[in-house]
Amino acid sequence: MKNKINGIVILALMVTAGCSSRSAVTAPETSGSQAPSPKISSPVTPPAPVTPPETPTGTLPTEPAPPSPASLSGYGFDQWQNGPLGDVFYDFDSTVLSAEAQDQLKQNAAWLENNSAHKALIEGHCDSRGTSEYNMALGDRRASTAKEYLVRLGVASSRLETFSFGEERPFDTGKGENAWAKNRRAHFVMKK
Amino acid sequence: MQFIRYVVAAVMIFLCVPLPLMAAEGGEYIAIRKEGSGKIVIALNKLDAPVKEESRLAQSLDTIIHDGLDFTGLFTMISPPLNVKNTSGLNFGALDSVGAAVYAGGVVTNTSGTISLDMEVYDIAGAKLLLKKTYNGKPPQLRTIGYAFCADLVELLTGKKSIFGSKIVFVSNKTGFKEIYECDFDGHELRQLTNSHSISLTPALSPDGKYLAYTDFSSGRPALYIRDLSAGIISTINKSGISIDPGWRNSREVATTLSFEGDQEIYLIKVDGAISRRLTFSKGIDLSPSFSPDGSKMAYVSDQNGLPQIFIEDLQSGQVNRLTFSGRYNTQPSWSPAGDKIAYTTWESGGEINIFAIGIDGSGLKQLTANSGENESPSWSPDGRMIVFTSNRQGSKKMYIMQSTGENQRSLLPSDGEQMQPSWSLFCQ
Numbered sequence: 145m146k147n148k149i150n151g152i153v154i155l156a157l158m159v160t161a162g163c164s165s166r167s168a169v170t171a172p173e174t175s176g177s178q179a180p181s182p183k184i185s186s187p188v189t190p191p192a193p194v195t196p197p198e199t200p201t202g203t204l205p206t207e208p209a210p211p212s213p214a215s216l217s218g219y220g221f222d223q224w225q226n227g228p229l230g231d232v233f234y235d236f237d238s239t240v241l242s243a244e245a246q247d248q249l250k251q252n253a254a255w256l257e258n259n260s261a262h263k264a265l266i267e268g269h270c271d272s273r274g275t276s277e278y279n280m281a282l283g284d285r286r287a288s289t290a291k292e293y294l295v296r297l298g299v300a301s302s303r304l305e306t307f308s309f310g311e312e313r314p315f316d317t318g319k320g321e322n323a324w325a326k327n328r329r330a331h332f333v334m335k336k
Numbered sequence: 337m338q339f340i341r342y343v344v345a346a347v348m349i350f351l352c353v354p355l356p357l358m359a360a361e362g363g364e365y366i367a368i369r370k371e372g373s374g375k376i377v378i379a380l381n382k383l384d385a386p387v388k389e390e391s392r393l394a395q396s397l398d399t400i401i402h403d404g405l406d407f408t409g410l411f412t413m414i415s416p417p418l419n420v421k422n423t424s425g426l427n428f429g430a431l432d433s434v435g436a437a438v439y440a441g442g443v444v445t446n447t448s449g450t451i452s453l454d455m456e457v458y459d460i461a462g463a464k465l466l467l468k469k470t471y472n473g474k475p476p477q478l479r480t481i482g483y484a485f486c487a488d489l490v491e492l493l494t495g496k497k498s499i500f501g502s503k504i505v506f507v508s509n510k511t512g513f514k515e516i517y518e519c520d521f522d523g524h525e526l527r528q529l530t531n532s533h534s535i536s537l538t539p540a541l542s543p544d545g546k547y548l549a550y551t552d553f554s555s556g557r558p559a560l561y562i563r564d565l566s567a568g569i570i571s572t573i574n575k576s577g578i579s580i581d582p583g584w585r586n587s588r589e590v591a592t593t594l595s596f597e598g599d600q601e602i603y604l605i606k607v608d609g610a611i612s613r614r615l616t617f618s619k620g621i622d623l624s625p626s627f628s629p630d631g632s633k634m635a636y637v638s639d640q641n642g643l644p645q646i647f648i649e650d651l652q653s654g655q656v657n658r659l660t661f662s663g664r665y666n667t668q669p670s671w672s673p674a675g676d677k678i679a680y681t682t683w684e685s686g687g688e689i690n691i692f693a694i695g696i697d698g699s700g701l702k703q704l705t706a707n708s709g710e711n712e713s714p715s716w717s718p719d720g721r722m723i724v725f726t727s728n729r730q731g732s733k734k735m736y737i738m739q740s741t742g743e744n745q746r747s748l749l750p751s752d753g754e755q756m757q758p759s760w761s762l763f764c765q
Contacts, residue, residue: 274683275667275712276756277538277581278637278644280551280558281593281600281621284578288598306595307557308578312514312535 220248222326224315228255229264229332232290233325237274239285241293249290252332253297265333266290268308269315271324276311283308290330305335376493378405379416379431379460381441383453393478394444397453400482401440407522408490408499409721409739416441428463436460440489451475455485457492467492479524487764490719499717501764504724505529505539505548506735510753516550521717521760523735523749538580538757542587545763547607549582549590560592562607571609583625583634591615591625591634602636615649618656626671626678628696635659635669635678635696646680648696659698670723671696672716672740673762679704679714679723679740691725693740704742715760716740724748724758 220230229252232245241249256264268283268290287306295301315331316323380402385394405411416439417430431439442455450472457467467488473481487500502521507514516530516539530536535553542549548563555572560579562571573579577595584590585604589612594603600621604612616622618640626635634649646660646669660666663682670679672693677700679693689710694701705711708729715724720740727736730747733754738745749755 273687274665275681275689277624278621278667280537280578280580281595281623284595284600285621288577288595306577308580310558312537312553 219244220251222315224326225331227332227334228259229334231329231331234286234328234330236271236324236328237282238328239282239289241289245290246293249293250297253294253299256294256299256303261336263303263305263335265335266304266306267313267331267333268306268310269313269327269329269331270311271327272311272314272319273324274311280308280310280312283310286328286330375412376410376437377412377414377435378438378440379420379434379436380405380413381416381420381439383441384443386443386445390444390446393446393451393475396478397444397482400479401486404483404486404500404522405489408486409744410490410494426458426463428458428460431460438466438493442485446475449474451478451481453481453485457489479520494719496719497764499719499722499764502718503541503545503761503763503765504715504735504748504758505541505761506758507537507539507756508751508753509756510751514756516548519749526749526751538582538759540582540584540590540759541761541763542584542590542607543762544587545761545765546587547590549584549592551580551582551592560590560605560609562590562605562609564607571607573605573609573611581624583627585625585627585631585634589631591627593621593623593625602634615651624668626669628671629673629675633696635671637667637669646678648678659694659696661698662701663692668713670714670716673718673720677740679716681712681714691723702742704738704740705745708745711736713757715758717760718762718764724760726756726758 220232225231230248232241232248234240234245235242256262266287268285268287270279270283284307287308291304291306294304314327315329316326383394383398385391402413406413414434414436416436417434419427419430421427426439437460439458439460440455442453445452451474453471455467455469455471456465458464459466469485469488471481471484483500487498490498490500499521503518504521505516505518508517513533514535514537515528515532516536517526517528519526529548530550530552532552532554537551539548539550541547546565548565550561551558552561558578558580560573560582563569573594575594575596579592579594582590582592588607589604590607591602591604593600599619600623601614602616602622602625603614606612615634616636616638618638620639621637621644623637627633632651634651635646636649637644638647643664644667645658646666647656647658649656659678660680663684665683666680668681672678675696677693677695679691681689681691683689689712690706691704691711691714692701693704704723705727708727711725711727713726717723722737723740724735724737726733733756734750735748735755735758736745737748
């Protein structure tokens with residue numbers, strides 16, 4: 145069990161190491177030319193991470209923190225998330241996977257590895273700013289970025305379905321960065 | 337301030353171009369513009385009702401015709417002088433002295449439940465009959481009767497088809513769900529078209545009005561639906577990912593963004609739901625197709641350079657040109673029916689969203705809204721003279737109308753709930 149998880153982590157590291165030196169903070173698949181670098185000097189500055197993660201962030205860890213089996217707390221979990229798979233969050237107008245997001249996806253991959261009968265639905269969500277059609281596409285991109293990362297970690301593509309709610313189903317209907325940050329997510333729904 | 341300068345410039349241009357007037361018979365054009373006015377000055381007389389019981393019908397039709405003509409923004413309406421009629425008929429001298437270019441008047445009769453509106457229109461300067469026509473209908477169709485006259489009058493005076501009989505489809509959440517609605521161009525005859533109790537978005541009527549394309553979450557995911565409005569048959573696309581934000585290329589082909597191949601790309605779809613071909617190939621999001629009137633070119637949103645901008649693709653050669661360079665977040669392109677301009681929105685750094693119009697060669701950029709919150713989803717009237725859009729300038733998001741120059745912005749449909757994503761039909765029924 146533990147070996148398996150470590151195996152996945154090592155695989156993940158091999159994948160990320162194969163990219164660029166920035167890859168610890170970018171998605172393995174969608175980095176490079178198209179990765180949206182901070183796009184707009186937005187009306188609001190990009191958010192701080194939603195919840196301070198326990199795990200090291202920012203740099204490629206030399207000694208990977210063994211991801212604990214997904215628990216219903218910490219980064220990726222909040223009152224809207226009650227399955228075994230945690231959500232991942234995004235910066236403003238971005239589809240880039242942060243270190244925290246990658247860490248959560250590793251935990252999700254480990255859970256899916258150990259529960260091979262289950263499938264997951266990944267919903268992309270956006271905050272309400274900008275125009276709604278573009279947000280629908282942006283949410284779709286967020287969901288597929290999360291999916292691609294999981295596939296790189298060895299989860300079968302056929303077990304992962306993606307689509308977007310755009311800005312139509314906010315988790316927090318308030319205004320302001322606190323609310324918006326909660327809404328910029330790939331939301332995981334477990335399916336039997 | 338800049339906006340005002342734009343508007344002034346637009347008015348000046350308008351003043352310099354004489355409005356041609358096509359005579360009913362003979363087909364010659366007469367310039368009817370009076371000095372100092374960009375609008376057609378029309379003396380609209382109250383309708384006569386020979387039978388007393390019909391005076392209420394006449395009053396209703398007076399209001400319908402007056403408001404209909406006023407809505408177009410083409411007319412300055414004046415009351416005829418008291419001596420409008422003399423022993424020999426119309427007093428053209430008196431009408432000319434009050435500045436009227438055109439006179440319209442008529443008679444209403446009700447013969448066993450059939451209403452007849454007999455209208456006459458005269459060119460004052462030439463003292464000439466331009467139009468004489470009878471419009472018939474049943475009492476519940478008063479608006480249709482009045483607008484049929486308005487449509488003829490506008491077409492006669494401008495040589496172009498009017499907005500009368502056109503429809504606007506849009507999204508409203510007034511039931512608690514986002515459903516699609518339809519109303520007449522002026523907000524009348526509101527009708528709910530979907531009842532999915534889900535999320536229905538981005539409606540667009542085919543150019544011939546036969547089909548409605550929209551995105552709907554009834555299946556659990558955002559999927560394109562194409563509804564044959566008369567037969568009630570619905571086609572959909574069975575692909576993974578999303579299918580969103582349709583735009584019609586012609587009455588049998590609609591383009592939409594699909595993501596089943598991983599990237600968000602635009603595809604052409606036949607009305608039966610079959611994919612006919614893929615139109616975009618850039619990495620990243622490609623979205624919101626809007627076609628030139630002849631269907632040969634497509635304006636769309638692409639974030640291939642990182643930020644959403646408007647591009648134009650020539651469908652035959654496949655050549656793609658970037659259209660917008662001003663503004664960092666440009667979306668929602670809408671190609672004008674005349675083919676020369678594209679309206680779109682810019683999300684500005686201060687948080688406002690504003691509507692702009694730009695020539696298809698990138699020239700003549702003009703800001704149409706300013707200092708009024710979020711102004712979104714522009715869509716041209718079929719005659720190209722007006723634009724419907726949404727704004728939250730008075731709080732809740734509602735539909736507004738303006739002239740395509742940005743002038744005369746006003747609320748279209750005061751009703752409960754928010755209104756979103758209006759799309760003006762190309763047809764006039």
